[in-house]
Amino acid sequence: MTTTAGPPVLAVTSAGKRFAGVTALEDVSIDLYAGSVHALVGENGAGKSTLIKVITGVHPLDTGQVRLRGEEVSFASPRAAQQAGIATIYQEVHLAPQLSVARNFFLGREPTRFGSLDLRRMNREAQAELEKYGILADVRRPLAELGLGVQQMVAIARAVSADASVVIMDEPTSSLEPREVDRLLDVVALLKSQGVAIVYVSHRLDEVFRACDMITVLRDGRLVSTGPTAELTRRQLIARMLGRDAGELSEGNLTRLNSRREVADAEPVLRAEHLNRRLVLEDVSVVVRPGEVVGLAGLLGSGRSETVKALFGALPLDSGAVEVAGRPLRRQTPASRIRERVAMLPEDRKAEGIIPGMSIRDNIGLAALPQLTRGGLVSRKKVDDIVQTFMKRLRIKATNSNQKVSELSGGNQQKVLLARLLCLNPRVLLLDEPTRGIDVGAKAEVQALITELAEKGMAVVLISSELEEVVEGSDTVVVLRDGAQLGQLVGSDISEDTIMDMIAEAASDEAPAVAS
Amino acid sequence: MTATEIEPRADWRSRLPDGPAASTWLREHGVYVALLLLVLYNVVATANFVTLDTLQLLFSQLPPVIIVSLGMALVIGTGGVDLSVGTTMAIASAVLAKMVIAPSQGGFGASITVAMIAAVLAGLAVGVFNGVVIAVARVQPIVATLGVLVAGRGIALVITGGALIELFVPFFKEVRLGKLFGVPYVMIVAGVLALIISFLVRRSAFGYRLLAIGGNRRASVLAGLPVKRTLITVYALSGTLAAVAGVIATARLRASDPSYIGVLFELSAITAVVVGGTALTGGRVRILGTVAGAVLIQLLETTLVSHNAPDSVARIVEALIIIAAVWIQRTSRRNR
Numbered sequence: 001m002t003t004t005a006g007p008p009v010l011a012v013t014s015a016g017k018r019f020a021g022v023t024a025l026e027d028v029s030i031d032l033y034a035g036s037v038h039a040l041v042g043e044n045g046a047g048k049s050t051l052i053k054v055i056t057g058v059h060p061l062d063t064g065q066v067r068l069r070g071e072e073v074s075f076a077s078p079r080a081a082q083q084a085g086i087a088t089i090y091q092e093v094h095l096a097p098q099l100s101v102a103r104n105f106f107l108g109r110e111p112t113r114f115g116s117l118d119l120r121r122m123n124r125e126a127q128a129e130l131e132k133y134g135i136l137a138d139v140r141r142p143l144a145e146l147g148l149g150v151q152q153m154v155a156i157a158r159a160v161s162a163d164a165s166v167v168i169m170d171e172p173t174s175s176l177e178p179r180e181v182d183r184l185l186d187v188v189a190l191l192k193s194q195g196v197a198i199v200y201v202s203h204r205l206d207e208v209f210r211a212c213d214m215i216t217v218l219r220d221g222r223l224v225s226t227g228p229t230a231e232l233t234r235r236q237l238i239a240r241m242l243g244r245d246a247g248e249l250s251e252g253n254l255t256r257l258n259s260r261r262e263v264a265d266a267e268p269v270l271r272a273e274h275l276n277r278r279l280v281l282e283d284v285s286v287v288v289r290p291g292e293v294v295g296l297a298g299l300l301g302s303g304r305s306e307t308v309k310a311l312f313g314a315l316p317l318d319s320g321a322v323e324v325a326g327r328p329l330r331r332q333t334p335a336s337r338i339r340e341r342v343a344m345l346p347e348d349r350k351a352e353g354i355i356p357g358m359s360i361r362d363n364i365g366l367a368a369l370p371q372l373t374r375g376g377l378v379s380r381k382k383v384d385d386i387v388q389t390f391m392k393r394l395r396i397k398a399t400n401s402n403q404k405v406s407e408l409s410g411g412n413q414q415k416v417l418l419a420r421l422l423c424l425n426p427r428v429l430l431l432d433e434p435t436r437g438i439d440v441g442a443k444a445e446v447q448a449l450i451t452e453l454a455e456k457g458m459a460v461v462l463i464s465s466e467l468e469e470v471v472e473g474s475d476t477v478v479v480l481r482d483g484a485q486l487g488q489l490v491g492s493d494i495s496e497d498t499i500m501d502m503i504a505e506a507a508s509d510e511a512p513a514v515a516s
Numbered sequence: 517m518t519a520t521e522i523e524p525r526a527d528w529r530s531r532l533p534d535g536p537a538a539s540t541w542l543r544e545h546g547v548y549v550a551l552l553l554l555v556l557y558n559v560v561a562t563a564n565f566v567t568l569d570t571l572q573l574l575f576s577q578l579p580p581v582i583i584v585s586l587g588m589a590l591v592i593g594t595g596g597v598d599l600s601v602g603t604t605m606a607i608a609s610a611v612l613a614k615m616v617i618a619p620s621q622g623g624f625g626a627s628i629t630v631a632m633i634a635a636v637l638a639g640l641a642v643g644v645f646n647g648v649v650i651a652v653a654r655v656q657p658i659v660a661t662l663g664v665l666v667a668g669r670g671i672a673l674v675i676t677g678g679a680l681i682e683l684f685v686p687f688f689k690e691v692r693l694g695k696l697f698g699v700p701y702v703m704i705v706a707g708v709l710a711l712i713i714s715f716l717v718r719r720s721a722f723g724y725r726l727l728a729i730g731g732n733r734r735a736s737v738l739a740g741l742p743v744k745r746t747l748i749t750v751y752a753l754s755g756t757l758a759a760v761a762g763v764i765a766t767a768r769l770r771a772s773d774p775s776y777i778g779v780l781f782e783l784s785a786i787t788a789v790v791v792g793g794t795a796l797t798g799g800r801v802r803i804l805g806t807v808a809g810a811v812l813i814q815l816l817e818t819t820l821v822s823h824n825a826p827d828s829v830a831r832i833v834e835a836l837i838i839i840a841a842v843w844i845q846r847t848s849r850r851n852r
Contacts, residue, residue: 314738338740346738351739353733357799366728367739373721420739 594797603668643755
């Protein structure tokens with residue numbers, strides 16, 4: 001196989017695609033070369049997913065063509081694309097979690113012996129293949145027992161071992177820990193050295209700059225630019241993705257950096273003490289005052305989401321007490337918290353947040369239903385008023401409030417969920433990954449909103465897997481590891497270095513976690 | 517760049533860019549089209565179809581199916597299913613008989629009003645039981661209600677002492693034959709119930725919650741909705757409506773026969789609901805569609821009977837319709 005240069009393995013020429021009259025892709029061309037990593041970036045709704053889907057046969061093209069090694073192709077299904085050597089790795093692992101790692105590795109092309117599965121051969125070969133990618137797991141164990149990152153890599157190894165010459169990765173790192181990201185990028189480098197053409201879709205710009213040779217920027221379904229990574233600065237890239245002036249962007253960042261406030265010594269509005277839950281939380285205490293942003297820092301699995309869930313009553317506790325405005329709450333249910341105007345934005349927008357079949361309007365009104373209802377009937381006028389107010393305030397982009405929420409981009413869905421919470425006029429806002437998986441523009445808007453709400457006296461608890469976001473946005477940071485509290489940082493003590501030091505120090509005290 | 521030519525491709529999907537839209541239309545309106553086709557077929561092919569008698573017969577058969585289907589639509593809207601409706605009808609019928617017959621025959625000799633109230637309360641009790649098992653004990657709806665499906669008819673037989681009880685109640689004649697402006701009372705009852713349920717789904721907080729739970733239960737819990745209370749209410753309504761249908765069926769039969777009343781009603785109701793465009797996965801309820809679906813199922817049976825097809829054929833056709841309806845739902849959800 002050749003590496004770099006030469007004719008492209010896969011070439012898309014002036015691709016166009018419309019859905020129900022809406023242009024999803026217009027005149028987009030992209031060339032993929034063997035042994036080259038090509039980043040595909042853009043805000044949500046830029047057309048990245050559509051481009052991937054027309055390449056892999058999920059949607060047929062309206063105009064333009066796809067050429068694989070010079071020959072025009074039009075795959076009737078993702079399976080046909082796979083057989084032609086185009087493998088797609090999605091952010092959710094599309095494998096069978098209950099089957100063993102080896103069986104997943106061979107899924108759909110299992111070796112047989114006398115008409116039955118040759119398990120020994122499968123285990124042996126899977127183990128050997130996976131070792132090449134640094135996966136040292138016991139291949140006889142169910143896939144579900146592995147970490148998400150390792151599952152992701154099994155999926156990649158599986159795809160590549162099935163003779164893929166093109167590997168498309170759609171946000172492969174969005175749910176991975178930093179350590180896992182490193183390993184994934186090692187695998188990407190390995191594939192690259194084997195002459196595979198790689199498409200890498202990611203919101204995380206450092207990964208893009210670290211791993212990719214070429215960057216293609218899409219915006220509103222059109223090609224903005226395509227070229228070598230070396231010719232772009234980070235600032236330029238962000239500007240191209242947003243279609244904004246680079247200067248304006250940096251200005252926005254500066255204001256946020258300077259907006260750290262002194263929190264008055266007000267009475268805490270939320271006080272949670274000695275929260276315990278076997279194997280999940282160990283003596284975690286959180287106190288939040290009006291106008292204060294408390295960040296929860298820690299790695300994935302450190303108990304930060306569980307802490308927020310416990311504060312919200314969505315996690316049963318073995319012991320511990322939660323007080324809102326000085327009143328102890330006996331019932332550990334979300335409904336009891338909402339009555340006390342404590343609201344939570346869940347981590348998993350799709351599974352725990354939106355009601356996909358419902359309209360924007362109905363999704364926004366959901367939590368505040370009791371306030372919008374009289375005599376058992378929902379007041380249309382009240383709902384309309386509140387929905388209009390928040391759609392305007394949060395700048396939710398939609399044709400109208402009756403549009404289905406599932407048709408919106410991730411950023412706008414997140415804003416719908418925030419609107420749902422703000423309808424409650426909450427005293428405490430618990431935000432679990434408010435900016436995950438949303439585009440740069442919406443992210444800045446959400447961050448600004450959090451700051452604004454805190455300035456108006458709301459108490460906020462913030463979780464983000466981006467340390468920078470926690471550091472910049474919080475007045476107090478609680479550092480967690482393995483479900484236990486490592487300590488608390490206030491004001492000028494908060495920095496990425498201090499937090500990482502705390503986590504690293506705690507880690508060295510004990511045997512390192514088994515890296516599957 | 518070469519000039520782009522829009523050539524037709526071999527891929528049929530590219531020529532049907534609105535494929536999902538078309539099947540969404542079919543999902544929402546298919547039941548009306550099917551109903552229209554069936555009526556047209558009957559007008560052409562069935563002797564004496566276009567007579568007042570046929571309409572009267574249909575009107576007298578329809579109410580129980582419609583009423584049961586209304587409750588089923590709510591249950592399916594939450595993403596559940598209620599397999600116990602048929603046996604709930606039998607239980608209500610048995611309770612009605614037990615209440616109304618004379619003490620000398622082992623009954624309570626109660627007035628028909630009291631007996632009917634008791635029958636409906638029995639249905640409510642079955643529904644609440646289902647709801648508690650499903651919402652609180654978190655047993656899957658299909659399993660929980662299957663239990664009642666299996667046990668219910670036995671309970672009904674125990675109540676009636678294992679036999680068919682003939683009932684001579686003057687009021688039943690009213691139920692069978694009474695009309696207002698030519699429309700049978702029972703049909704009016706079914707219509708009013710349909711309107712009430714439709715209103716609940718569209719306008720009430722209860723309907724809103726029901727659809728949210730069906731759409732995403734976890735998200736509904738986290739939005740602070742009273743999920744358990746809502747689910748129990750939904751199953752309680754389903755049980756109550758089934759009991760009302762059981763009373764009507766008893767009046768038509770002039771007897772309580774636990775091994776006949778409500779048999780396979782769960783199947784007809786599920787068919788009516790699904791054919792009418794309600795999503796089996798929950799989150800979307802179509803009441804008018806459900807009523808049309810019930811009419812479709814009943815008319816289909818009538819058609820087959822009038823063409824001398826055995827009852828078993830009707831069940832096969834019903835099953836095929838369910839499969840087709842679910843298939844349409846699936847295709848319209850693709851690419852979403």
